[in-house]
Amino acid sequence: MDILSNLAIGFGEALSLTNLAFCLIGVLVGTLVGVLPGLGPLATVAMLLPITFTMSPVTALIMLSGIYYGAQYGGSTTAILVNLPGEASSVVTCIDGHQMARRGRAGAALAVAAVGSFFAGTIATVLIVGVAEPMTELALRFGPAEYFSLMVFGLIGAVVLASGSVVNALAMIVVGLLLGMVGIDVNSGAQRYTFGNPNLAEGINFVTIALGLFGIGDIIHNLERGTDRSLVTSKLGSLWPDRDEMRRAVKPILRGTAIGSVLGVLPGGGAVLSAFAAYTVEKKLAADPSRFGKGAIEGVAGPEAANNAGAQTSFIPMLTLGIPSNALMALMIGALVMHGIQPGPQVLVSQPSLFWGLIASMWIGNLMLLVINLPLIGMWVALLRVPYRLLYTAILVFSAIGVYSINNSVFDVFLTAGFGLVGYFFIKVGAEPAPLLLGFVLGPMMEENLRRAMRISGGDAMTFVERPISLGLLAASAVLLVLVLLPKLRRVRTEAFRET
Amino acid sequence: MLRVRDPQRLLFAAFLLAMGLCGLWFGWKLPMGTAVRMGAGYMPKVLSVILLAFGVGLAAASLAVEGPRLERWAWRGLAIILASLCLFGLLVERAGLLVTTAVVILAATAAAPDRRWREAAIFAVVMAVFCTVVFRLLLGLPIPALP
Numbered sequence: 349m350d351i352l353s354n355l356a357i358g359f360g361e362a363l364s365l366t367n368l369a370f371c372l373i374g375v376l377v378g379t380l381v382g383v384l385p386g387l388g389p390l391a392t393v394a395m396l397l398p399i400t401f402t403m404s405p406v407t408a409l410i411m412l413s414g415i416y417y418g419a420q421y422g423g424s425t426t427a428i429l430v431n432l433p434g435e436a437s438s439v440v441t442c443i444d445g446h447q448m449a450r451r452g453r454a455g456a457a458l459a460v461a462a463v464g465s466f467f468a469g470t471i472a473t474v475l476i477v478g479v480a481e482p483m484t485e486l487a488l489r490f491g492p493a494e495y496f497s498l499m500v501f502g503l504i505g506a507v508v509l510a511s512g513s514v515v516n517a518l519a520m521i522v523v524g525l526l527l528g529m530v531g532i533d534v535n536s537g538a539q540r541y542t543f544g545n546p547n548l549a550e551g552i553n554f555v556t557i558a559l560g561l562f563g564i565g566d567i568i569h570n571l572e573r574g575t576d577r578s579l580v581t582s583k584l585g586s587l588w589p590d591r592d593e594m595r596r597a598v599k600p601i602l603r604g605t606a607i608g609s610v611l612g613v614l615p616g617g618g619a620v621l622s623a624f625a626a627y628t629v630e631k632k633l634a635a636d637p638s639r640f641g642k643g644a645i646e647g648v649a650g651p652e653a654a655n656n657a658g659a660q661t662s663f664i665p666m667l668t669l670g671i672p673s674n675a676l677m678a679l680m681i682g683a684l685v686m687h688g689i690q691p692g693p694q695v696l697v698s699q700p701s702l703f704w705g706l707i708a709s710m711w712i713g714n715l716m717l718l719v720i721n722l723p724l725i726g727m728w729v730a731l732l733r734v735p736y737r738l739l740y741t742a743i744l745v746f747s748a749i750g751v752y753s754i755n756n757s758v759f760d761v762f763l764t765a766g767f768g769l770v771g772y773f774f775i776k777v778g779a780e781p782a783p784l785l786l787g788f789v790l791g792p793m794m795e796e797n798l799r800r801a802m803r804i805s806g807g808d809a810m811t812f813v814e815r816p817i818s819l820g821l822l823a824a825s826a827v828l829l830v831l832v833l834l835p836k837l838r839r840v841r842t843e844a845f846r847e848t
Numbered sequence: 849m850l851r852v853r854d855p856q857r858l859l860f861a862a863f864l865l866a867m868g869l870c871g872l873w874f875g876w877k878l879p880m881g882t883a884v885r886m887g888a889g890y891m892p893k894v895l896s897v898i899l900l901a902f903g904v905g906l907a908a909a910s911l912a913v914e915g916p917r918l919e920r921w922a923w924r925g926l927a928i929i930l931a932s933l934c935l936f937g938l939l940v941e942r943a944g945l946l947v948t949t950a951v952v953i954l955a956a957t958a959a960a961p962d963r964r965w966r967e968a969a970i971f972a973v974v975m976a977v978f979c980t981v982v983f984r985l986l987l988g989l990p991i992p993a994l995p
Contacts (some may be wrong), residue, residue, distance in 0.1 A: 399987050516857075519864055519902040526871050526895040536887035541874055570928050571959055572922035604872035738971050741953045744929065745975060748936040748952065749945070753989045761937035765930045772926055774967075776919060777860040795891045807884035 351477055352673040354704050361705030362712055367410050370403065374411035375713045378418020379721065382435045383426050383728045386570045386736060387743060389419040389435065389623050393562035393679050394555050395743070398750045405687035406702040406729070409710040412683055413663065416676055416712065417469065420619055420656045421717045424461040428454055428648070437619035437655040440627040443641060444647030456589040457648050460597045462721050464653035468605040469714035472660035475609055475668075476707050480696060483668035487693035492800035493811050497796050497821035503786060504669045504825040505615030508832045512780040520779060523789035527552055529790025535799065547759040554682045554788060555754055559747050560677075561781040564764065565771020568738045588723060593645045600650035607650075608657025613664050618674040622658030623651040660710055666692060667703060671790070675782040678789040684752075752805050854915025857906055865903035871896030928959035944994040945984055950976040 361367065381392045393412050398839030423435030428445035441461065448457040490498065530541045531551030542548040589597065607629060608622035627700040630650040631640045640647050662673045663680075670692035672678035684691045689699060696703045721728075751764045774781045805811035813819045852858055871892055881887025932955040939948040955971040957963050984993045 399983070401991065402987060402989075500954060515902070515906065516860065517901070519860075519906065522898050522902065523867055523893055526867065526892065526899065528958070529875075529892045529895070533888035535886075536879070536888045538878060540878060540888055540892060541871075542905075543874070564929065564933065567881070568922065568926050570930070571925040571937065571961070574961065644974050735962075737957065737962055737964070738967070740960070741956040741968070741971070742975060744932060744956050745936070745952055745979060747939075748933055749949075749979060749983055749989070749991070752940060753983070753991060756990060758937040758941065761940075762934055765937075768930055768933065772921075773859075773863070776921060777856040777861050777863070798891070799886045802883055802886060809883070833889070833950040 350397055350481070352483075354700070355708065358704030358706075358708030361406060361701045362410065362708035365404075367407055367705065367709060368712070370407050370411040371414050371437065371709050371713050374414020375418035375421075375717050375720070378415040378420075379422035379425075379717065379728065380731065381415065382419035382422020382424075382438075383731060384429075384734075384739065385426060385432045385434050386566065386739065388566075389416050389610065390676050391559060391566065391743070391747075392419075392677065393556035393676065393683075394563065395747050395750045397555055397679070397683055398754045400683070401686070401754075405684070405689055405699075406629065406705045408683060408687060409454040409680070410713075412680065413706065413710065414713045417656060417659045417713065418717060420652075420659050421462060421465055422725075422728065424465070424648075424652050425458060425721075425725065426732065428457045428461065428730060429642055430732060435619075437623045437651075437659075440619075440623050440651045443627070444642070444644045447641065447643030448645065448648065451643055453589075453593075453643070455587040456593050457645070458725060459587050459722060460589055460593065460601075460649050461652040462600040462647060462718055464597065464649045465646070465656040466603065466714050466718040467601055468608055468657035469660055470711060470716075471605050472609050472657045473707060473711040473714070475661060476664055476710075479664060480668055480703070480707070482695045483664065484696045487669050488697075490817070491692075491815070492804065493815050493818045494821070495817055496794060496797040496801055497812055497818040497825075498669065499790050499797070501821040501825045502615040502665070502673070503783070503790065504828055506673065506786055507614060507783055508521035509826045510534055513778075514829075514832050516779045517783045520781060520783040523793070524784035524787025524789075525791040527557070527784070528788045532771060534792075534796070545759075547755075547843075551792075552606030552677075552763065553751075553754060553757075553760050553787075554785070555751055555761050556786055557673075557767050557788060558682075558785060559751060560764045560767020560769075561774065562645065563743065563747050563770035564768030565775055565781075567743060568768070568772045569775045570736065571740065596609050596645050597649040600626075600646040601653045603629060603633075604650035605657045608654035608659075609661045611654075612661030613673070614657035615665070615671070615673045618662040619655040619659040622654035626650040626654035634744070635637070656714075663706075663710075665704070666691070667695065670695070670793070672786055674784045675833060678785045681789050692805070849853035850911055852910060854913055856908040856910075857913075857915055859918070861903045861906035861910060864899050864906065865905075868896045868899035868903055871899065929956060931966045932956040932959075940991065942995065944992045946976050946980045946993055947995065949979045961983045 381387045393415050423438035426432050426434030426443050427438040428439035428449050430445035431442050433439040445457045462619050503521050532549050604626040607626045612621045630646045631637050654733050665671045665673050667678040681691045751760050862927050875892040878889025879887035880889050932952050935953045950972040953975050957968040983989045
């Protein structure tokens with residue numbers, strides 16, 4: 349009954365006219381950035397975050413999360429029609445989706461992707477409703493020691509389950525943690541790394557980091573690389589899958605939903621990992637794996653369901669524990685903080701309408717996406733024809749306006765340019781910057797919990813291994829680290845991300 | 849003879865070393881405190897030392913393990929994009945959103961290999977009006993619209 353009354357609160361909140369409107373705007377913007385290669389949901393959320401200040405926190409979160417899961421829908425459109433991943437999690441959809449398009453089945457591929465995503469989104473929403481309260485209750489019993497260990501586990505897991513060099517990623521986390529130290533220390537009031545600059549007293553504004561590293565750095569890189577977006581397919585074919593395609597798609601959608609739901613919750617999980625895992629599973633289970641890569645509908649249905657499920661369940665640790673499982677959730681945490689809400693288990697208790705309203709809006713948003721996407725497909729394709737030479741100048745201006753308007757601070761605009769340089773440097777040395785953002789967001793929280801835990805224990809570091817939950821989390825982190833450094837598993841991990 | 853086998857990794861290691869050294873240098877005077885009462889300098893110094901360790905380790909690895917070569921940097925694009933962004937910062941409070949947007953769009957266009965100035969000029973005007981209407985009038989952001 350509790351769940352029903354909670355959902356009633358949620359839908360009551362989400363169905364208000366303002367929230368419906370911003371949910372729609374969110375999913376439309378999400379679809380747009382999903383469709384357009386060279387602009388991801390991360391940079392977009394960072395860009396639009398400042399303009400949400402005038403809204404209530406729940407409206408802001410509803411719109412920002414709409415961008416994230418909306419991008420999962422949009423990404424598949426570009427993947428199928430142009431053979432370009434509009435969004436990172438659609439990389440695998442290109443493989444079979446585009447082959448289907450070449451055989452004149454683009455419409456069917458798009459429809460299966462949309463329906464699969466909707467189904468996955470619905471299940472994931474139900475899942476969030478189911479686990480939110482137990483998770484929160486568990487987390488409310490956590491002391492500072494458990495919290496510190498949980499964050500360690502979150503960070504390590506994020507590194508292990510993502511692609512790329514583990515050592516680089518660990519180093520990136522530490523860079524992020526150190527950047528998180530900038531500003532006035534809350535305990536002693538001492539200025540740390542502010543160089544006497546009042547603009548840094550409250551710490552580095554995390555939007556400058558996110559936009560610089562992911563938005564500006566990418567623009568510079570895209571410009572030198574050149575983006576080819578010649579539309580290969582213009583004919584959609586029938587929008588409905590035939591009976592055989594339908595039959596083949598059902599099980600992959602179910603499996604993809606399950607895989608995505610589980611992987612989304614894990615640290616480092618989310619849309620990208622889920623899509624890769626689902627594709628691998630479908631290929632392994634197929635009676636005739638050679639069909640994959642030549643337009644197998646299973647290779648579209650599974651990953652598309654998985655990336656949407658993963659995108660949604662990654663909200664679970666963010667909402668219930670206050671721990672981001674990927675860089676985008678780190679942005680969401682930042683958004684909560686900027687709206688004056690301390691992320692963590694108390695959000696559910698103190699802000700029930702925000703919590704349940706956001707969850708209800710996800711389902712509504714998914715429904716909107718399903719309805720909007722298929723009939724409007726022609727419009728999205730037309731948008732793909734906007735040349736990058738116009739697009740990036742617009743992104744640049746939006747970013748600048750966004751960053752400036754947070755504190756009306758010109759300093760933040762310059763800081764973003766600085767982080768843009770760093771972001772480009774990271775691309776050039778092949779270091780993935782996402783862990784930096786996680787470390788940056790978790791840094792102050794980790795320090796605070798470490799300090800509290802040490803004060804409670806009287807300076808005895810053994811407290812972290814004497815408390816069972818804390819010990820379990822630390823042990824799990826250690827096991828993850830050892831596993832990923834073993835040569836054999838390292839190969840498996842590399843292969844999992846090299847399915848393309 | 850020592851030979852750099854993985855220049856990308858060496859550069860990243862140099863970045864980490866620089867960060868670690870800066871962290872120690874500028875955080876030197878922050879009080880360490882004790883384990884029970886950690887001072888403001890405790891975490892920054894610990895993190896800086898960890899960064900130095902990562903830097904040394906990765907630098908050593910870059911001499912031992914073969915890796916991809918360094919690509920060339922697109923200095924021109926980099927300079928134009930960053931300069932356009934700074935231009936926004938310099939102009940926005942003096943010239944207002946309308947003018948700033950148009951100027952920044954034009955400045956940033958210089959970075960495109962396939963730039964078309966006439967198209968960019970039209971786009972700059974459209975964007976200037978669009979941004980002013982949306983951000984200033986509709987969303988009410990406290991940015992001056994005109995000088």
